[in-house]
Amino acid sequence: MPIRKRPAKAGSPSAEKTVWHAVAEDRLLRELRVNIGQGLATEEVEKRLADYGANRLTPRRGKGPVRLFLSQFHQPLVYILLLSGAVTAFLEEWVDSSVIFGVVVVNALIGFVQEYNAIRAIDALARALSVGATVLRDGQRRAVAAPELVPGDIVVLQSGDKVPADLRLLRIRDLQIDESALTGESVPIEKRQMTLADETALADRANMGYSSTLVTFGSGVGVVVETGDRTEIGRINRMIASATELDTPLTQKMSEFSQWLLWVIVGCAVLTFAVGVWRGESMLQMFMASVALAVGAIPEGLPAAITITLAIGVSRMAKRNAIVRKLPAVETLGSTTVICSDKTGTLTQNQMTVQAIYAGGDYFQVGGSGYTPDGEFRHNGQAIDYLSYPTLMECLKAGLLCNDARLIAESNHWRIEGDPTEGALLVAARKAGLRHAAVSTAHPRLDAIPFESQHQFMATLNHDPTTDSRRIYVKGALESVLARCDSALDPHMQPVALNKERLIRQLEEMAEQGLRVLAFARRDHQDDALAHAEVAGGLTLIGLQAMMDPPRPEAVASIAACYRAGIAVKMITGDHPVTALAIAKQLGMRQAERVISGVELQRLAPADYPATLAACSVYARIAPEQKLALVEALQSAGHVVAMTGDGVNDAPALRQANIGVAMGMGGTEVAKEAAAMILTDDHFATIEAAIEEGRGVFDNLIKFIAWTLPTNLGEGLVITAAVFANVALPITPVQILWINMTTAVLLGLMLAFEPKEPGLMRRKPRSPDQPILTKHLAFRICLVGVLLLAGAFGLFEWELSHGEPLAKARTVAVNVFVFGELFYLFNCRSLRYSMFKVGVFSNPWVIFGVLSMIGLQLLFTYWPTMQALFGSAPIGSEEWLLIVAVGWVIYAMVGLEKLIWRRFNPG
Secondary structure, eight states: OOOOEEEEOOTOOEEEEEGGGGGGGGHHHHHHOOOOBBBBBBHHHHHHHHHHOOOSSSOOOOOOOHHHHHEEEEEEHHHHHHHHHHHHHHTTTTHHHHHHHHHHHHHHHHHHHHHHHHHHHHHHHHHHHHOHHHEETEEEEEEEEEGGGEEEEEEEEEOOOOSSSSEEEEEEEEEEEEEEHHHHSSEEEEEEOOOTTTTOGGGGGEEEEEOOOEEEEEEEEEEEEOOGSSSHHHHHHHHHHSSSSOOHHHHHHHHHHHHHHHHHHHHHHHHHHHHHHHTTTHHHHHHHHHHHHHHHHHHHHHOOOHHHHHHHHHHHHHHHEEEESTTTTHHHHOOOOOEEEEEETTTTSSEEEEEEEEEEEEEEEEEEOSSSSSOOOEEEEEEOOOOOHHHHHHHHHHHHOOOOOOEEEEOOOEEESOOOHHHHHHHHHHHTTTTTTHHHHOOOOEEEEEEETTTTTTEEEEEETTTTTTEEEEOOOOHHHHHHHEEEOOTSEEEEOOHHHHHHHHHHHHHHTOEEEEEEEEEEESSSOOOGGGSSEEEEEEEEEEEEBBBOHHHHHHHHHHTTTOOOEEOOOOOOOOHHHHHHHHTTTTTTTTOEEEEHHHHHGGHHHHHHHOOOEEESSSOOHHHHHHHHHHHHHOOOOEEEOOOOOOOHHHHHSSSEEEETTOOOOOHHHHSSSEEOOOOHHHHHHHHHHHHHHHHHHHHHHHHHHHHHHHHHHHHHHHHHHHHOOOOHHHHHHHHHHHHHHTTTTGGGOOOOOTGGGSSSSOOOOOOOSHHHHHHHHHHHHHHHHHHHHHHHHHHHHTTTTTTHHHHHHHHHHHHHHHHHHHHHHHHSOOOOHHHTSSOOOHHHHHHHHHHHHHHHHHHHHHHHHHOOOOHHHHHHHHHHHHHHHHHHHHHHHHHHHHHHSSO
């Protein structure tokens, strides 16, 4: 009878997966044709290596560097820029042409680097398998490279080893493996020799060892069941390769906007050419007019403005501990509607902390969090002098002596060497003034029984030189320790009868809070040696210490801020459901009345995901493919999803999300390579700060677009009006380029430095379906475009009607556009309020840009060299008054429109 196979879940990258954890050991060895005492023969290894291939991840074929670079030019906005560059080159305006083509090349290089870095995630996974292994072959132990392993190899594991392939564990001695990078479980997993049910979740498969995880304690022997691409990490590799890296909302909207703009420009140019020829104008003259219209309608400065605005956002985020690897990700944060967050290390501190102690019949709360030994002890809500509670001190002392970890003070923080649970006990003892070195010296250890999973306890024998007595201290699971106790210490350190029912109730209450509970007991001893018989009974229970990885204090405030901003928060973790739910409640998460486990999720049909996601915020024991499926379900419901994570298991979902956020301090290289943003402090609060910056960046981009498009519209309208009126062009193509390029740099780009407006994080997220230009903004753009048309064309005709030369009339028209944009710039500092609301001098770069633009425009008007280059001519004070008057009219009209809009659209 063949080994059972489990069909992969719909959408899974593997078609069929063997249920290795559910196969009996003897049958497993028969199927793999191996003897546990001899291992495989060398000839058999060579044969299987040929059949199965090397134990490494298959590199994925992708675009070559040249093709990858050229693909960056395949975008509508780039087509417009290339057309603009070609037109300016045709006009022999080499400087402008070089600037435009330079913008295209820089944007292409940025896109190339972004895509190339994303592909490197798979390379990081391949490097994770580059380890060695100790195997049994031909009856002898041998050290081999991990790629040489084949299914059926017998592998020996020791503390400190990286598991080289997926193994079914056959022999175990106190084996613990850190699987946090793969499963999200926050503490090392105690492995057991057993057969499990088919549906056992990945994080609960105690009889398996998975490739790339780390042995932290003990030893074991396992048989290789999967290698290379068929390992769990290989499956994740396939998911990363298949995950769709979505365009950001900005790139999607800009692509739609660019396509629309491209057709409008081409249509208007063709229409202008056709009308002029139909009216009898020469084809060359109409061609030049069409070129002028196209150049006027193309927003040459837009791509540069987008790049610079995003770069400024990157710089601001870096100051707030968020490193952005992909420029468009800056804006994506501002559009985020859902944050899917890992728990361990992001919402919590990833530092186990004793939070409660039950000793002498009293319940104590322990203040402080993390490994910093600061915090007070409280009883019935009141701070206490811990020295007045001897049983409490004895419980802390037991946790300190029955301990193999070390608490180390470094320059600016504390860290633990050893097991995090034991580290938490050292920190709690130090809060009560018990220093590990001093207490251990005063009570030297004579002997110990190390922790063994089958016994679920650890015991030490310590000597007290002052009384020449010996005492056994025991710590372990309450069930194991309680079975060995026949009494308990009362508040005065006197043995009393043991109330087991009360202790069990206390354990249950602590467990409901997501706390991990350890029990402590003691007894006197006569010898200098310790054996299991001495701890089989007769112990006196000292008390219980309960601990957890506590929430980050700043995460509570940040989650509340996200809710105010209309952003939902989902916790998706591989940790235990009870722990996840308790943390969610402490964080104040909404819809945290229940937790959905990976097993429950596996039973759901994909069509039921959206309703489940809408009703629940906490998901625990979630496998990598389930994280990916949850992100996809949210995206299919129209959400913009930010996903945080630090492990290999998070990488597929990080890449699939609209923006993946990796942890910089505790994250794996695979997660960092798959993410668009890296947090250097691993704090959830930094995500909230980055979202605020992202919203500010998007605000400034929209401000620039709302500022620049009226100019392009006005220029296009002026050319069209001149053609239809059968008069000379009020502005030439070269003058249009001058207007567009100089104002974009000196005026429009100053909006990129605009500070964030008040109340930014009280707004609802921008709808993913909302276009770049809302109806309101489109109306404003048309209003300003028409005002520029009226001012420029009107004053142009005014000058000609008074006998002024064409060059002077055109100079007036050019200055109308420049000063009209200058006055309108102050309107665009806020799209809703006046510049007096946001502060006249809150953005000094605007003042600098305005003064620089005025100086440059004076050179354009009066410097002979500029007159020769651009066909300009000097104008008098009367013309300047008229030009400034047009600017004031534009400012006043937009200000009035804002006032009316606010009155009918409050809030």
